[in-house]
Amino acid sequence: MPASPQKNELGSLRWRDLLQFAGGSLRGHGLRTALSLLGVMIGVSAVVILTALGEGARRYVIEQFAGLGTNLVIVLPGKTETTGTIGIGGVPxxxxxxxxxxxxxxxxxxxxxxxxxxxxxxxxxxxxxxxxxxxxxxxxxxxxxxxxxxxxxxxxxxxxxxxxxxxxxxxxxxxxxxxxxxxxxxxxxxxxxxxxxxxxxxxxxxxxxxxxxxxxxxxxxxxxxxxxxxxxxxxxxxxxxxxxxxxxxxxxxxxxxxxxxxxDITILTQDAVVSTFSQILDTLTLVVGAIAAISLSVAGIGIMNVMLVSVSERTREIGLLKAIGASGPQILAAFLVEATFISAAGGLLGLAVGWSAVALLVQVYPALPASPPVWAVAAAFGLSVAVGTIFGFLPARRATRLDPVTALSRR
Amino acid sequence: MSQAATSASPDDAPRRVIRLDGIHRTFEVGGEQVHALVDVDEEILAGEHVAIMGPSGSGKSTLLNILGCLDRPTAGTYELEGRSVDELSTRELTLVRRNQIGFVFQFFHLIPRLTATDNVELPMVFAGIPRAERKQRATEAIQAVGLTNRADHQPEQLSGGERQRIALARATIMRPAILLADEPTGNLDSKSSKDILDLLDGMSERGLTLLVVTHDPKVARRADRIIVLVDGRIAKRVSGDRISDVLEILAED
Incomplete structure (x- = not known):
């Protein structure tokens, strides 16, 4: 009985089905999934903890200054002392x-x-x-x-x-x-x-x-x-x-x-001094966070490795998917979702671990007001998801380019 | 069986599903040209049951892959349901495989982590058919192959015969125009083989066009006609009940 070609478009794979399919495959190799998840988790929690420490240091310093009274105006002899040059007028x-x-x-x-x-x-x-x-x-x-x-x-x-x-x-x-x-x-x-x-x-x-x-x-x-x-x-x-x-x-x-x-005088306020220190420590936090973010890219390579293994293990499955009418974009999506899932789940776990560690730290050292800045948390999570997707792309594309004939001829 | 019946068939004549015209398929292996298929012409009508036989390396599988739009011919024309497949884009070929073609393989190719039902549902998942409709159609298909009580089992919990029945349910779930089977009983004992062949016969009787690649005379005998490939060319065409005429050719294998 000839079936009339259905009007379904190629991108018609539903999200729920896609997630279920990818989830099933990840459960299939639990240990491997867990290990690459762990990599992302460590990366994200490192970013959270280190930026929290940087932020804590910044707040600590600001509190120290605030203790001096912020209603202070400091008058210095000489113009433009802050830039290190004496005015053209010579000695003030x-x-x-x-x-x-x-x-x-x-x-x-x-x-x-x-x-x-x-x-x-x-x-x-x-x-x-x-x-x-x-x-x-x-x-x-x-x-x-x-x-x-x-x-x-x-x-x-x-x-x-x-x-x-x-x-x-x-x-x-x-x-x-x-x-x-x-x-x-x-x-x-x-x-x-x-x-x-x-x-x-x-x-x-x-x-x-x-x-x-x-x-x-x-x-x-x-x-x-x-x-x-x-x-x-x-x-x-x-x-x-x-x-x-x-x-x-x-x-x-x-x-x-x-x-x-x-x-010929320079006037500083406590605010200006504090904001200078604050800027310096903000930069420090940023640098420390960036270093921690490097570990995230290492985790991304871990994801890529796992996905490459997964693709080569599942050649027959990919061949079959092609034979039953899964399109290239659909297969790409299925594998990308797997990689993104690993990184997103690892990222969430990393946030949880990072936050717990910071909370514990604050318990032990109440003097240090450590708390991860919002931008760092958002960046760490965003970066982890991006890393998973980017590093998952190459293996996923390899899957879509598999020749179904060769894939299916294997036992 | 000649291939005379062509273009101008009257309206009441059986519809032509497949037309192959001068199909060549050449592979390059280690710098050498290998001619897997040479000038293959063939027509297959709707509802026909055709067996493709031939010694190893005769091009049977290559032919099946081309018919299944998994592979493209190097030269020649392939028309499926009146439409030339050669000019179709990758995207359109995907839709052809999804909606017009069903595959059954010697090694079943069920996805091990999915249950029988989920495996049967898979083509519908990629076609974007709603969940409720999928469940219903899969349940019916599994019932049709007599495995309702095994629906929630995973492939490794099923026997070879049961696996192939599930694969058969999956291959027909999109109601394809043609079913391509590559040694469907090659991995089964004789009892399971018979079950599968009976199921295939039943589908054929209900109008499904069936192409079966096989070594096994017991399988080929059930076909309306048999095409014998030797060295990539069609060496002989006989009707199914005259299987004995081709056994000599195959014996060289």
Whole structure:
């Protein structure tokens, strides 16, 4: 009975049937499927875990900075310091204590101003001596930088020009110089100058590049004389509210430009510093993620290998499919679906494993706010599926090009 | 049986399903030309049951592959149901194999991981026939070959004869115009062989055009006529009941 050719098109294979067919074939070689799935899983979980660590590091650093108070404006002498060139105008004007005082008095959005001078000197107590960083500043500094005292007092609250002989030691510095003894009230020497120790900082660690554990803090005026500085190192200004930051920057710039009769200072905000660090660590995360992604391409080669074996094992089946009227595109689709299935399932497993590992890590090290960024998760999964499809293509195409006559003549 | 009955057949005459005109098939093996088929002319009418015999290497399988659109002739014309197959695209050939041709092989070629029913369904899957219709047609086809109680078994759980019956159900599930069988009993014991041949006879009686490649005189005897190939040429045409006339040629094998 002659059948009238049916109107079905070549691409008429239904998705559900396609998936069922591919799924059946994958179950047929469970171990092989599982192993290549494992390859993809490791690749994806590596991307998730490593980017989570990178992201965790970034957040950790940002939190550290945020601890300093984000309402900070940093004034530096010299124009365009950030690009490393001195302006054409030559040597900039000094940033003086008068400037700092003017900011405190005239810029309304500023709450506190801490002038800072910095240098290194030899500090000695009895027969113990240490070369250590010296900071000259005022009482405001303890609030602006959010420092804590272990004992004693910070610098006294008095006007900047007085230039007293008080000294506050960093935690480690105090231990090195005095051991277990209480340094409060002791007279120590810094260079040729004599100071009275009035306080010891609590352990702080490093912040914004200054190690507060190994430092000696003296009144700013004294510090400038002792270190022979005519210009301040920085002026730190704390604004009243975060929203005042831009106004404060503008006002400070205008004020100092007016006083110096040229624009010769640089103003940084905490935000700018944080965003620079954030960018650096973002790049780091990206690089680490990319390295992890290489393992995904290795997994792709694994998939290709499995599919090539599968195609050569199933020549008879492919020949038969051709004989019963499966088209080239349909056979291609069937094999591609198998490869894509391996990579997609491996990818999902990898996400699950990666997430679990990160969750465990956060449990063990709560200080590190590790969490995989969304882009990395999406990229890892997308890449794994793409890898499976791309590496599955070659074997699948080989299947469609099989000669059915040769394929079927074998037993 | 001559091939005189050709183009101008009257309307009430049996319809011509296959026409081969000057078919050549040449292979190149190790730089040498091998002539598998040489100038083969043949016509097959609707509902005919034809056996193709010949010694090994006589071109039987090559002929079957060309008839089944798995292979193309080097020269000559092949018309299937009035349409020349030679100019068809790969895509159209796929549709011809899907809808007009059924295959049965010596080694069954069932897909081992699929059940009997799923194997029978397979051609319909690739044709995009809806699931419900597939199930129904497959069930009927399996019933027709008497294996309803084995429908959910996998090939390895079936005997050779049962496997070939499933393969037969699969080959006819798309209601093809012609059924091509390559040594369908070559791998079966005599009891199973007989079952398969009876099934084929039944299909033939219901109007299916049947071409069987075989070595076995018991198989060929059932055909309406026998074509004997020797060295790629049609050496002899006899009716099925005169099988004894060709045994001499085949004995050279």
């Amino acid at each position: 004007n000094d940033l003086t204590l008068d400037d700092a005082l003017a900011i405190e008095r005239q810029v309304r959005s500023v709450r506190k101003v801490a002038p800072v001078t910095a240098g290194t000197e030899e500090v000695s107590s009895g027969d113990r001596r240490r070369q250590m960083p010296i900071l000259g500043t005022t009482r405001a500094y303890i609030e602006v930088r959010d420092l804590r005292m272990e004992r004693g007092e910070f610098l006294p609250d008095e006007e900047m020009f007085r230039g007293g002989a008080e000294l506050v030691l960093g935690n480690k510095a105090a231990r090195e110089l005095f051991g277990a003894d209480d340094p409060i009230g002791t007279i120590i020497r810094v260079g040729d100058w004599r100071f009275r120790v009035i306080g010891v900082l609590a352990q702080q660690g490093t912040n914004l590049g200054i190690n507060f554990d190994d430092v000696a803090i003296v009144p700013v005026r004294t510090g400038m004389r002792m270190l022979n500085r005519s210009s301040l190192f920085r002026v730190l200004a704390q604004v009243r509210a975060h929203s005042d930051l831009e106004i404060a920057k503008r006002s400070i710039l205008d004020l100092i430009t007016e006083r110096h009769e040229e624009e």
